[in-house]
Amino acid sequence: MEKNTRLILALDVLDSDEAIRISKAVAGHVDAIKVGYPLVLASGLQIIEKLVKYAPIIADFKVADIPNTNRLICEQVFDAGADAVIVQGFTGHDSLEACVELARERKKDIFVVTEMSHPGALDLMQEAGKAIAKMAADQCASGVVAPATRPERVKQIRRIIGEELAIISPGVGAQGGSASDAIMAGTDWVIVGRSLYQSADPAGAAAGIVREIKKVIKDSS
């Protein structure tokens, strides 16, 4: 995944025509488009082939099964043309390893969820977040997912994973996170959903966020 605009679209829509229209509009402004199961179950895995012409696709499937099933899922996602898969780390080192090994063979990326931003993430996940970040680093995953809504956690996770792994951060825009704050905390890519796909002008909205990112990087350098 090339680091140009440092913006990723979270394409949380269910209709394939709408997905294509929005992806076409933001092409060039985003480094990747993140799709989830709701869209893929509604449109079939073939939707990935249709979207990949506009940007690399990250399948946000929060893969959380035994090693063999994880591998079978990632295989199909990569075969469909996706560049990366988001997996849960909670299921342990061997489940993660099955995904990372396959990604390495295919020259693709695995991003590991370290922490989520909904209230229930405090029940069991938050405590495990640092251990999962360390596991992602030990397994040489491509990167981790950490919330833009909590820049202090992004900084902590950066200290755990070092500079080799990337951080991608959802929660910018409608969820209250700021692209500038996340970038300053050490995020490599910010992930924006509603502020782009619900905008009357997704390209303009994306360009605005990219300008904000470029400005904060310039000002801090």
Add this chain to the structure above:
Amino acid sequence: MEKNTRLILALDVLDSDEAIRISKAVAGHVDAIKVGYPLVLASGLQIIEKLVKYAPIIADFKVADIPNTNRLICEQVFDAGADAVIVQGFTGHDSLEACVELARERKKDIFVVTEMSHPGALDLMQEAGKAIAKMAADQCASGVVAPATRPERVKQIRRIIGEELAIISPGVGAQGGSASDAIMAGTDWVIVGRSLYQSADPAGAAAGIVREIKKVIKDSS
């Protein structure tokens, strides 16, 4: 899900024709058929409609996302004709609640993973297993998933969840678990994969396991 044979087929194949052939063969011998993402991604969600004529379908998707995404996934699975979804509990009470509430509206079932049997499950999941079982009981899920390979854990989980929730247990057959031991430990349904779908005679193999289950129930009553 009606409790007759107490046997569930884990249909871990990728080809839809094979899936249909095996399901047809075991119809009447199993109370449900469990399908996972590898088959659904390969064949589309429509495969559920094709299989549901042979037995109720449990979508083993290990759903592990934020509440709204969890709900969107379960909606599509129920719309496709499935009777139950297996979800992860480690994403917390609100993620689980989104699934359970929807299932209640639709008169469908949610089963919550308490523990998995691969080595990596010892990293983070096993410690959380009892808390997840309690969460499943608090939320009034239909039941939990606990490994037939560890009957002592099935007994512990039964004590935590009480008698209202069901236990379904994978790991019987090729993975080393015994249907009799799991049933004696308190499991409501045993889940069998390879010993059925790799058998030259899936119906005969299923009938054999059902006889074993009926015998152990009769002998212990």
